[in-house]
Amino acid sequence: MPLTMAEKHAVTRKLAERYRRAARSEKGEILDTLISITGYSRDHAARLLRAGPSPKRPGKQRRSRPRTYDAEVLFALRRIWATLDGVCGKRVHAALPEMVVAMERCMELSVSREVRTKLLAISAATIDRLLAPDRARLSLKGRPGTKPGTLLKHQIPVRTFAEWNDARPGFVEIDLVGHEGGVLRGEYCQTLDVTDVATGWTETRAVKNKAQVHVFAALKEVRAALPFPLLGIDSDNGSEFINKELFRYCQDRRITFTRSRAYKKNDGCYVEQKNWSVVRRNVGYARFDTPEELAVLNELYAVLREHTNYFMPSAKLVSKTRDGAKVTKRYDTPKTPYARVLASEHVTEAAKRRLTRHYEHLNPVALKRRITDLQRRLYELVSLKESIRRREVEAPDLDDIYDESTKVTFDDILT
Numbered sequence: 001m002p003l004t005m006a007e008k009h010a011v012t013r014k015l016a017e018r019y020r021r022a023a024r025s026e027k028g029e030i031l032d033t034l035i036s037i038t039g040y041s042r043d044h045a046a047r048l049l050r051a052g053p054s055p056k057r058p059g060k061q062r063r064s065r066p067r068t069y070d071a072e073v074l075f076a077l078r079r080i081w082a083t084l085d086g087v088c089g090k091r092v093h094a095a096l097p098e099m100v101v102a103m104e105r106c107m108e109l110s111v112s113r114e115v116r117t118k119l120l121a122i123s124a125a126t127i128d129r130l131l132a133p134d135r136a137r138l139s140l141k142g143r144p145g146t147k148p149g150t151l152l153k154h155q156i157p158v159r160t161f162a163e164w165n166d167a168r169p170g171f172v173e174i175d176l177v178g179h180e181g182g183v184l185r186g187e188y189c190q191t192l193d194v195t196d197v198a199t200g201w202t203e204t205r206a207v208k209n210k211a212q213v214h215v216f217a218a219l220k221e222v223r224a225a226l227p228f229p230l231l232g233i234d235s236d237n238g239s240e241f242i243n244k245e246l247f248r249y250c251q252d253r254r255i256t257f258t259r260s261r262a263y264k265k266n267d268g269c270y271v272e273q274k275n276w277s278v279v280r281r282n283v284g285y286a287r288f289d290t291p292e293e294l295a296v297l298n299e300l301y302a303v304l305r306e307h308t309n310y311f312m313p314s315a316k317l318v319s320k321t322r323d324g325a326k327v328t329k330r331y332d333t334p335k336t337p338y339a340r341v342l343a344s345e346h347v348t349e350a351a352k353r354r355l356t357r358h359y360e361h362l363n364p365v366a367l368k369r370r371i372t373d374l375q376r377r378l379y380e381l382v383s384l385k386e387s388i389r390r391r392e393v394e395a396p397d398l399d400d401i402y403d404e405s406t407k408v409t410f411d412d413i414l415t
Helices: 005-021 024-038 042-051 071-083 089-105 113-121 124-130 132-137 212-225 244-252 265-283 291-311 337-343 349-359 364-390 405-414
Strands: 156-159 171-178 190-196 202-207 232-235 256-259 317-323 326-331
Touching: 005 024, 005 042, 024 042, 071 089, 071 113, 071 124, 071 364, 089 113, 089 124, 089 291, 089 364, 124 132, 171 265, 190 212, 190 265, 202 212, 202 265, 202 291, 212 244, 232 265, 244 256, 265 291, 265 364, 291 337, 291 364, 337 349
Parallel strands: 171 232, 232 256
Antiparallel strands: 171 190, 190 202, 317 326
């Protein structure tokens, strides 16, 4: 069995001590012994015996230099990263300039000019390296159900008044996310997820079940809340969407209405991704079926709307090319939905001014704290409900349906 590097170092160190004390006639035998044991070349072995190996790496000293990003920079970076819900380094890097300004404006961050300069100069790779210990500590034990992935969009129009144009704000994909907790019987809450294709702007509303009357009412609320006119809707083939009431509504208001192919989730790739990053990641997989839970869900979504759309950057796929088995994807610079709306020439200046005035009064850290508080409140209701049903004094273990460690640890960083 070949020796490990640690064993080779130990043998070399032992023979080097004998080599320095040995007579000239004995040094050749010691050199031959080292070569036979370790397999080193003769020149390398002789050099090690003359110099003696270093404790860590033989024959090479590590050059030391002072750290560029010290504890102050790491402290500020961790707060910004926690506020952004632990996203990757590329998205943190894109959001840093805006987040530093916003958090200083709200007195959630106070840094010197030197620290500010370092924060704005830090690369995405360095961000990932500095935050690697925190990210490892927050890693999830596992997650079932909806997962993020590489999805492509195809559409089959039902009836349109205009060409589907996903480069213009106002064309949205819609979907329902069920909160059955693994038990499909009975009624349980659903989340209506509405995602704009061009900007990534996301609106969510919780409804008591899949009945079209509740879904239709929530969709009208979403339309009124969007910062731009609703021009097109793309849905799956569920009866909660494909019904005469919604079809007539779109006809009367000249809203393009299309549907995806049956059993082809990739057709609704934009909303499917938000089903994970906005809905599942923030409310988990528990069963919500009471009026109290429905109320807290909608309260949580109201806060998530501002946190996601104004402060969470995301990248969009620009091109995809295939060369044999190799697929090359290129993405644009990550931007928040708010920034993409401001950059669009199709959104009115009045709407942009309203968004800007609202943005200037938002505190991203306070939003994150509020989200965490509502998540705790929601799962306290779930725990109490399950305790009553099982007639237990202690609350049930919810680790299999929701991993709360990420939210709690982010609290530690933000306090």
